[in-house]
Amino acid sequence: xxxxxKGRYGTRTLLDLALHWGEGxxxxxxxxxxxxxxxxxxxxxxxPLIAGGLIRSTRGPQGGVSLLKPPEEIKLSEVxxxxxxxxxxxxxxxxxxxxxxxxxxxxxxxxxxVRKAIDGVLESTTLQxxxxxxxxxxxxxxxxxxRKNNAPKEGDNL
Amino acid sequence: xxxxxKGRYGTRTLLDLALHWGEGxxxxxxxxxxxxxxxxxxxxxxxPLIAGGLIRSTRGPQGGVSLLKPPEEIKLSEVxxxxxxxxxxxxxxxxxxxxxxxxxxxxxxxxxxVRKAIDGVLESTTLQxxxxxxxxxxxxxxxxxxRKNNAPKEGDNL
DNA sequence: GAAATTGTTGATTAAATTGGTCAACTTAGG
DNA sequence: CCTAAGTTGACCAATTTAATCAACAATTTC
Numbered sequence: 001x002x003x004x005x006k007g008r009y010g011t012r013t014l015l016d017l018a019l020h021w022g023e024g025x026x027x028x029x030x031x032x033x034x035x036x037x038x039x040x041x042x043x044x045x046x047x048p049l050i051a052g053g054l055i056r057s058t059r060g061p062q063g064g065v066s067l068l069k070p071p072e073e074i075k076l077s078e079v080x081x082x083x084x085x086x087x088x089x090x091x092x093x094x095x096x097x098x099x100x101x102x103x104x105x106x107x108x109x110x111x112x113x114v115r116k117a118i119d120g121v122l123e124s125t126t127l128q129x130x131x132x133x134x135x136x137x138x139x140x141x142x143x144x145x146x147r148k149n150n151a152p153k154e155g156d157n158l
Numbered sequence: 159x160x161x162x163x164k165g166r167y168g169t170r171t172l173l174d175l176a177l178h179w180g181e182g183x184x185x186x187x188x189x190x191x192x193x194x195x196x197x198x199x200x201x202x203x204x205x206p207l208i209a210g211g212l213i214r215s216t217r218g219p220q221g222g223v224s225l226l227k228p229p230e231e232i233k234l235s236e237v238x239x240x241x242x243x244x245x246x247x248x249x250x251x252x253x254x255x256x257x258x259x260x261x262x263x264x265x266x267x268x269x270x271x272v273r274k275a276i277d278g279v280l281e282s283t284t285l286q287x288x289x290x291x292x293x294x295x296x297x298x299x300x301x302x303x304x305r306k307n308n309a310p311k312e313g314d315n316l
Numbered sequence: 317g318a319a320a321t322t323g324t325t326g327a328t329t330a331a332a333t334t335g336g337t338c339a340a341c342t343t344a345g346g
Numbered sequence: 347c348c349t350a351a352g353t354t355g356a357c358c359a360a361t362t363t364a365a366t367c368a369a370c371a372a373t374t375t376c
Contacts, residue, residue: 002159089159113279
C-alpha cells in the first residue's frame with residue numbers, strides 16, 4: 001500500500017509549482033534541485049501531468065513549466081489519479097465487471113470502503129491547501145529558532 | 159497503492175477461518191482450494207498470522223489451522239498490519255525520526271491523513287463483520303435465483 | 317542564422333519486489 | 347512405522363520501479 005516515487009515526486013513537483021504560482025515558467029532543473037528529484041526522471045514524470053491538463057511547458061531558454069489552473073482548483077485526487085492510476089487497493093473495485101463473482105465477494109466491499117476513505121481525503125485537498133500548510137510550517141520554524149534568520153532558507157525546498 | 163496478494167489472500171484465508179469458527183481445525187488444503195490460493199504459497203502466508211497470535215496450527219493427520227480468538231475480536235487492521243506491514247502510503251509517516259526535515263514537509267501531513275482514513279476503516283471492521291456480510295450476500299443470491307438451489311454452492315468459497 | 321538552452325520521446329537497464337515453487341524437515345495420529 | 351499434515355529455507359521467474367542515456371525538437375539570444 002505504498003505510494004511510488006511517481007506519486008511522491010509528482011506531488012512535490014506540483015507543490016513547488018503552486019508555491020511559484022504567478023511567477024511564470026519554472027525550469028525543471030530548478031524543481032529537480034529543490035525537490036531532490038533526478039532531472040531525467042522528472043522529465044518523464046511531468047508527461048502525464050501535461051497530458052492531464054494540469055501544467056503547460058515551453059522549451060528553449062527561459063523555458064520551463066507552470067500550472068494551467070490556480071492551485072485552489074487542483075485537487076490531490078486528480079494528481080494522484082494521473083500519476084498512480086486508481087487508488088483502489090484491489091483491481092476488482094476498479095472494474096467489477098471483469099470479476100464475475102465480485103457481487104458475492106464480501107472482502108471486496110471493504111476494499112471499496114477503504115478506497116472511498118482515501119478518496120475523501122484526496123478529493124478535499126487542493127494544491128492551495130498544501131501551499132498554505134507549507135508556508136505555515138516555514139513561519140513556525142522561523143519563530144522556533146529565529147536566532148538564525150532562516151525561513152525559508154537555502155535547501156528547504158522552497 | 160495496491161494491496162499485494164499477501165493482503166488479499168490472507169484476508170480471504172481469515173474470512174474462511176471465521177466462517178468455520180467453532181468447527182475445529184481447517185486443513186490448509188481446503189482453504190487453498192476454496193480460496194483459489196496455491197497451497198505452497200498459502201503455507202508461507204500463514205506464518206505471520208501464527209506469529210501474530212491470530213491463528214494456531216496443528217500438524218499431522220486431522221491437522222490444520224483455526225482462529226485463536228472469536229471473529230468479532232479480530233480487526234482487519236491487525237490482519238493487514240501483519241500481512242502487509244504499515245498501511246502508511248509513505249515511509250516518512252511511519253518513522254518520522256528517520257526523516258530529519260519531516261516537520262518541514264507539507265505533503266507528509268496529507269499522507270498521514272490518508273493513513274488515518276484507511277486506518278479508520280480497517281480498525282472498525284472485524285472478521286465477524288465480514289462473516290455477516292458474506293452470509294448476507296449468499297442469502298441475497300439464493301433469493302435472486304432460487305430456481306437452482308444454490309447458496310452457498312460448490313465453488314462459492316464457502 | 318548559429319549557438320545555446322530547455323523540454324520531449326523512446327530505448328535501455330539495474331535493482332527490488334512479487335508471487336510462487338521445491339525439497340527437506342518436523343510433528344501428530346493410527 | 348507409515349501417512350498426513352504443517353514448517354522452514356532456498357530458490358527462481360516475472361514484473362515493476364526507478365532510473366539513465368541519447369537523439370531530437372523548439373525557443374531564445376547573440
